[in-house]
Amino acid sequence: MDKRLKIVNSFITGAIVASVFIAAATIGGELYKPFKDWLAGTFYHHWVGKGVLAVAIFLLVAFMHGLIIKNSTEDRVRKHLFILLGVLVVSSLSILLFFLYEFNIRH
Numbered sequence: 001m002d003k004r005l006k007i008v009n010s011f012i013t014g015a016i017v018a019s020v021f022i023a024a025a026t027i028g029g030e031l032y033k034p035f036k037d038w039l040a041g042t043f044y045h046h047w048v049g050k051g052v053l054a055v056a057i058f059l060l061v062a063f064m065h066g067l068i069i070k071n072s073t074e075d076r077v078r079k080h081l082f083i084l085l086g087v088l089v090v091s092s093l094s095i096l097l098f099f100l101y102e103f104n105i106r107h
Helices: 002-031 033-043 046-068 074-106
Strands: none
Touching: 002 033, 002 046, 002 074, 033 046
């Protein structure tokens, strides 16, 4: 059971970092056009680029976390799930509020 908890905890950590990346890349791409252009030029479309990079970040962080941590407990997994929930809410609200702000400035 300990090994499965360690894997789950590693996936949660990967999801946390990938979620932060997606929010930062979305807002950053809107504020810094060369980054958005690079994503589009490299990956055909900036959405595809963010997706590919988010999957790569998720896998890399999950793998590295799995190598680094020795073990995990149900309490630790539960704590990381709550952190993931908070990060998802903050990331989503950040993107939403950014675009609402941008829309109001331009209209």
